[in-house]
Amino acid sequence: MKRKPTSHSYYSQRLRLHYLDWGNPQAPHMLLVHGVHDHCHTWDWFASEFADDYHIVALDLRGHGDSEWVRGSSYHHVDYVYDIAQLVRQAELEPAVVVGHSMGGTLAALYAGLYPEQVSKLVLLEGIGLWTGDLEDSSPAERIRVWIDNTRQLAGRLPKRYPTLESALARMRDANAHLNDEQVRHLTAHGSNQNEDGTFSWKYDNYTHAFPVYRILADETIGIWREITSPSLILNASEGFSHRIGHNGTCDYFRDCLMIDIAEAGHWIHHDQLDEVVVATRNFLAQT
Numbered sequence: 001m002k003r004k005p006t007s008h009s010y011y012s013q014r015l016r017l018h019y020l021d022w023g024n025p026q027a028p029h030m031l032l033v034h035g036v037h038d039h040c041h042t043w044d045w046f047a048s049e050f051a052d053d054y055h056i057v058a059l060d061l062r063g064h065g066d067s068e069w070v071r072g073s074s075y076h077h078v079d080y081v082y083d084i085a086q087l088v089r090q091a092e093l094e095p096a097v098v099v100g101h102s103m104g105g106t107l108a109a110l111y112a113g114l115y116p117e118q119v120s121k122l123v124l125l126e127g128i129g130l131w132t133g134d135l136e137d138s139s140p141a142e143r144i145r146v147w148i149d150n151t152r153q154l155a156g157r158l159p160k161r162y163p164t165l166e167s168a169l170a171r172m173r174d175a176n177a178h179l180n181d182e183q184v185r186h187l188t189a190h191g192s193n194q195n196e197d198g199t200f201s202w203k204y205d206n207y208t209h210a211f212p213v214y215r216i217l218a219d220e221t222i223g224i225w226r227e228i229t230s231p232s233l234i235l236n237a238s239e240g241f242s243h244r245i246g247h248n249g250t251c252d253y254f255r256d257c258l259m260i261d262i263a264e265a266g267h268w269i270h271h272d273q274l275d276e277v278v279v280a281t282r283n284f285l286a287q288t
Contacts, residue, residue: 003051005044005058007066012086013079018066019087022047022056028120029093032058033084035102035128037204039065041190042101045183046270049278054097059087061104063205065191070205074151076212080107081114094118097285101125101270105245110216112232113224122232123281126267127245130218147213157206161199168192168200178265178272187271225253232257233284235277237265258284 005020020040030050032043040058047056060067061080073079084107088094098119100108105127112119138146162168165188172188173179179187192200216224232254234246238261245251246259260280265272 002048005047005056010087010090012062012083015062015068015070015083017060017062017068017083017087019057019059019091020047021091022051022058024051024053024055027053027055029096030054030056031084031088031093031096031098032056033098033100033104033108034058034061034064035100035104036208037064037202038102038104039191039203041065042187042268043099043270044186045274046099046278049274050282055093057087057091057093059083061107063208065203069207074147074210074212075205075208077103077107077110077216081110084108084111085115088115088118095120097121097123099123099125099281100127102241102267103128109228109232109245110221110224112230113227116227116229119228119230121285122228122230123284124232124234124245125269125277126236126240127234128241129243129245129247129250130221144213147211151207151210154207154210157209159201159206161195161197161201162192163199165192165194165200168202176266176268176271178268183271222250222253225250226255228254230256231284231287233281234259235269235280236261237267237269237272238263239266240269241267 003022005022008019008021009016034042040060043058062083063069063075095118098108105124112122169184169188172184192202194200236244236246251257251259262269262273262276270277
């Protein structure tokens with residue numbers, strides 16, 4: 001019988017954050033990190049395939065899923081990494097296999113470089129790679145002005161309200177044509193709340209659209225990647241996003257890197273080609 005997760009909370013910078021624990025605590029640890037505007041239940045199908053062999057924990061990042069939203073602060077990669085570090089320490093998850101998707105792959109790679117002794121193996125699914133410049137070449141004053149303008153615009157941005165659950169399901173289908181009906185309903189049910197007036201809105205905080213005024217620069221990111229000591233598996237999709245970790249020569253910045261491209265899959269590779277992702281991950285984890 002498949003294991004089922006239980007919900008738990010922990011605290012990070014006074015925020016109450018949520019995570020799922022799939023039990024089996026005596027097994028090796030596996031930490032799952034979702035991407036932006038996603039939530040911990042994005043991993044449910046993947047986690048169920050490994051829950052008998054690993055102690056799996058999947059967190060909701062701040063501002064996402066059932067975790068609290070920040071107030072008076074940006075959502076910065078380093079804040080998310082802090083939340084990961086707090087969960088690993090509080091739940092005693094080290095060492096762990098760390099698996100990240102999209103922005104979660106970005107965060108997982110940063111964490112693995114900052115705390116290499118705590119990561120036994122690293123798996124990145126369509127991890128977002130290096131930023132391509134834009135504000136990096138601008139002056140500090142320009143960066144701050146752009147940040148202020150963007151943040152001010154978000155203040156007037158109201159959460160999208162869908163009149164019915166079916167209309168929210170339709171939006172989820174539009175976001176990924178590879179999803180089947182069961183996946184669409186599962187992801188929408190766990191990723192939305194019903195408002196008091198009966199409409200539905202996504203759980204994530206609108207302010208997660210705001211990029212921080214200062215980012216970790218490309219050279220700095222590469223320096224952190226070079227500190228990763230664990231073997232790394234990079235799984236990218238044939239129809240995935242651009243600027244993914246592993247492409248454009250970025251695999252060279254990892255000491256022990258295996259990259260595999262998965263055909264007939266989009267950015268949510270673990271939904272579109274679950275079996276292939278599971279097999280590739282299982283084979284990688286079996287290597288000594």
